[in-house]
Amino acid sequence: MIFLVNGSERDQYSYYMNSMHRIRAAVFHDRLQWEVKVERGQEKDRFDELNPLYLLSLDEESGRIRGSARLLPTTGPNMLRDVFPSLLPEDEFVESASIWESSRFSMEPGAETPLPGQLISQVTAELIAGICEVGLIAGLTDVVSVFDARMVRIMRASGSPATIIGKPQRIGAFMTYAGLFEVSDAALANIRRATGLEGSVLEPQSVSRCLAA
Amino acid sequence: MYIKRLNTNLEEDALLTMIDRVDTIRKNNEINSALNEMKEKYSLKNAAYIGYNMGTLTQAEPYASVTYSEEWINQYREKSYLEIDPVLQAVQKSILPIDWQSFDISNQKVRRFFNEAKDAGVGRNGISIPVRGRTGDSAIFSITANAKDNDWFQFKRQFMRDFQVLAVHFHQSVLISNNVIQPKFKLSHRENEVLYWTACGKTGEESALILGISKRGVRFHIYNIMHKLNCTNVTHAVAKAIYYNLIKPPR
Numbered sequence: 001m002i003f004l005v006n007g008s009e010r011d012q013y014s015y016y017m018n019s020m021h022r023i024r025a026a027v028f029h030d031r032l033q034w035e036v037k038v039e040r041g042q043e044k045d046r047f048d049e050l051n052p053l054y055l056l057s058l059d060e061e062s063g064r065i066r067g068s069a070r071l072l073p074t075t076g077p078n079m080l081r082d083v084f085p086s087l088l089p090e091d092e093f094v095e096s097a098s099i100w101e102s103s104r105f106s107m108e109p110g111a112e113t114p115l116p117g118q119l120i121s122q123v124t125a126e127l128i129a130g131i132c133e134v135g136l137i138a139g140l141t142d143v144v145s146v147f148d149a150r151m152v153r154i155m156r157a158s159g160s161p162a163t164i165i166g167k168p169q170r171i172g173a174f175m176t177y178a179g180l181f182e183v184s185d186a187a188l189a190n191i192r193r194a195t196g197l198e199g200s201v202l203e204p205q206s207v208s209r210c211l212a213a
Numbered sequence: 214m215y216i217k218r219l220n221t222n223l224e225e226d227a228l229l230t231m232i233d234r235v236d237t238i239r240k241n242n243e244i245n246s247a248l249n250e251m252k253e254k255y256s257l258k259n260a261a262y263i264g265y266n267m268g269t270l271t272q273a274e275p276y277a278s279v280t281y282s283e284e285w286i287n288q289y290r291e292k293s294y295l296e297i298d299p300v301l302q303a304v305q306k307s308i309l310p311i312d313w314q315s316f317d318i319s320n321q322k323v324r325r326f327f328n329e330a331k332d333a334g335v336g337r338n339g340i341s342i343p344v345r346g347r348t349g350d351s352a353i354f355s356i357t358a359n360a361k362d363n364d365w366f367q368f369k370r371q372f373m374r375d376f377q378v379l380a381v382h383f384h385q386s387v388l389i390s391n392n393v394i395q396p397k398f399k400l401s402h403r404e405n406e407v408l409y410w411t412a413c414g415k416t417g418e419e420s421a422l423i424l425g426i427s428k429r430g431v432r433f434h435i436y437n438i439m440h441k442l443n444c445t446n447v448t449h450a451v452a453k454a455i456y457y458n459l460i461k462p463p464r
Contacts, residue, residue: 008306053308073308075381076345092401096440097344097381098374100308138309139373142433163429180433210307212315 002130003058004206007051016056018042019065027106032148033172047103050077053210055130057107057123058203067107067123069131071100074144079103080178084146087178088166098141099180102131105147112154118196119157125195128158132191133202135183137211143181148174155179159194160187227254228375229445235379236443238386244278247386251379252280255372257356258336262383263301264352268393276387285333299323304343304353310373313339313357338365340373342380350388354380398442398457406463407434412451 005013021042028034028043036043050072057067072078074094078101081093088094094101111123135143147155147162155162162179169176181187192198231254235247248260261279274295279286288294295301303311318324331337336357344352356376360368388394400408403424410420417435421428435447442459444450454460 006307006309051306051308071308073345076347089401089403092403092437094437096436097378134309137373139375139377141374163427163433165430165433180429208315210309211311212303212317 001058001060001203002126002133002201003056003203004134004210005054005056006210007048007054016058016065017054020054020056020068023065023067023108024104024106026109028104032174035172047072047077047079053134055127055134057111057126057130066111067105067127069105069127070103071131071134071143072103073097074099074101080144080146084171084176084178087146087169087176092166094144094165096141098139099144100135100138100140102143102145102181105145105151120154120195124154125158125191125197126201128155128160129188129191129195129197129201131181132160132183132188133200136185136188137207140183142183144178145181146176146178148176150174152177152179155181157194159190159192226445228378230254231375231379232382233443233445235382235386238390241278241387241390244383244387244390245280247383248278248280251356255356255375256358258334258359259355259357261355262352262380262387263355264384264387265350267346267350267388267391276391278387282334285330285335288329288333294326297322297326299326300339300341300355301353304341305351308343308345310340310342310377312369313341314362338362340369340376342377344380344384346384346388350384350393352380352384352387354383398459400438400441400454400459404434404438404441405459405461407431408438408451408454409460409463411435411447412455412460 003016005016010017021044025038025041025043028036029038036045047070053071055069055071056065058064059066074081074096080087080101081095085093105127107123107127112121114121131143152162160181162177162181164177164179166178231251234250238244238247244262248262251257252260259280261281262277264276267276299316300311300313313327316323316327318327337359339355339357341353341355344354354376358365358368406424407420410423415423417428417431421431424431435450438450439445439447442450442453444453
C-alpha cells in the first residue's frame with residue numbers, strides 16, 4: 001500500500017520519514033555508490049527541503065516502510081535539470097506543467113525480489129502504479145526520471161516502459177539514463193495487467209489528507 | 214447536465230486556443246480578460262491567479278488577478294481573509310491540486326469562510342493548483358464551478374490536465390508582463406534537428422528514423438519546442454522558427 005506524505009508534514013510522520021532516509025542511504029550510497037550525503041545513516045538532499053510529495057510503500061502487516069519515491073514538478077528545481085543536466089544534450093531540459101520528476105526510487109534490500117512466478121516485486125509494482133495514479137490525480141501527461149539499467153528492465157516488466165531521452169552516462173558504478181513514463185488511464189491499465197494489481201494502491205486517507213494538506 | 218453542456222460548448226482545441234491566448238499576453242491588464250475568457254470557454258464560475266515571490270513585484274503583497282465579484286473581493290479584504298484562507302495555506306504545503314471539498318469544515322472558521330464565499334457567488338466547487346517556479350516564485354491557480362458532485366468529479370477527470378497546464382502558462386505570462394523574465398526562443402541541438410526535418414516535410418515517424426530516436430522521443434521534442442516558442446501546433450512552430458531564423462541545417 002502506498003502512503004502519501006507531503007514534505008511539509010515531515011515532522012508529523014518522522015518515524016516513516018526516518019525509515020525512508022535510511023533505506024535511501026543503503027541504496028544510493030552503499031549499493032549504487034552515488035555521491036550522496038549520508039548523515040547518521042540517513043540520506044537527504046536539498047530537494048527534500050523543497051516540499052516534495054513522497055510515496056511510501058507501507059507493509060500492511062508490519063506497519064513498516066519498505067520503499068519510497070519522491071515527486072517534484074519540473075517547472076521548479078529538480079534533479080534532472082540541476083544535478084544531472086549532462087544526461088540531456090546542451091540547452092535541452094524538461095520543463096512542463098504536465099511532467100513531474102520522480103527521484104530516489106528505492107526499496108530496502110530484499111524488497112525488490114519478486115515472488116515466484118512474478119517479474120517484479122510487490123513493493124516495486126505498488127510504487128510504479130502509485131506514481132501513475134498520483135500523476136492522474138494531478139493531471140500529468142508524463143513522469144520523467146533518472147535511473148539505472150536495472151530500472152529500465154523493471155519498468156518494462158511493469159508494463160510501463162521508459163522512453164529514453166538524451167544520452168546514457170556512467171554515474172557511480174552504473175549506467176544512468178533519463179526517461180519518460182506515460183501517465184494515462186491506459187498506462188495504468190497496462191501496469192495493472194502486467195503486475196496483477198487490482199484497484200488503487202493508494203492509502204485513501206493519506207490521499208484525502210494530502211489533497212487538503 | 215454540466216458535463217454535457219460543457220462538451221457542446223467546448224471546441225476540440227479549447228486548450229490550445231487558450232494557451233495561445235495566454236502566451237501572447239504582454240501587459241498586466243490582459244491577465245484578467247484571459248481569465249474571463251477561460252471561464253467562458255470551460256463554463257466555469259470563477260478563476261483566480263495569485264502569484265508569490267516574483268522579484269520586486271510581490272514583496273509587499275502577492276500579485277492577484279481574479280474574476281470574483283466586487284462584493285467578495287471587498288469582503289475578503291475587510292476581514293483579512295488572506296490570513297485564514299485555508300486554500301492559500303494548503304497549496305503552500307503540497308504540490309498536488311487541492312479540491313475545496315476536501316477541507317475539514319468541522320472547523321468553524323473554515324466553514325464560515327466557505328459559506329460566505331458561496332453566498333458571494335464564488336462557486337459551489339473549486340480546485341486550486343499550486344505552481345512552482347525555478348527561483349522561489351510560486352502561484353496558486355484556482356477555478357470554481359457550480360456542479361453536482363458527480364458532474365464535478367467527471368469534470369475534474371476530464372480537464373485537470375488543461376488547468377494544470379494553463380496555471381503554468383498564466384504564471385509565465387504574469388512574469389513576462391511584469392518584466393521579471395524575458396520570453397525565450399532558444400532551441401537545443403536536438404530540437405533544432407527535429408524541427409529541421411519537420412520543416413522538410415518529414416513525418417514524426419520519418420524524423421525518428423533519420424535521427425535514430427523513438428517516435429515518442431520526437432513527440433517529446435516537438436512538445437518542448439511548442440512550449441519554448443509559445444506555439445499551438447507544429448505548423449505554427451515551424452512558421453515561427455523560420456520567421457525568427459531559428460532553424461539551422463544539422464551539422
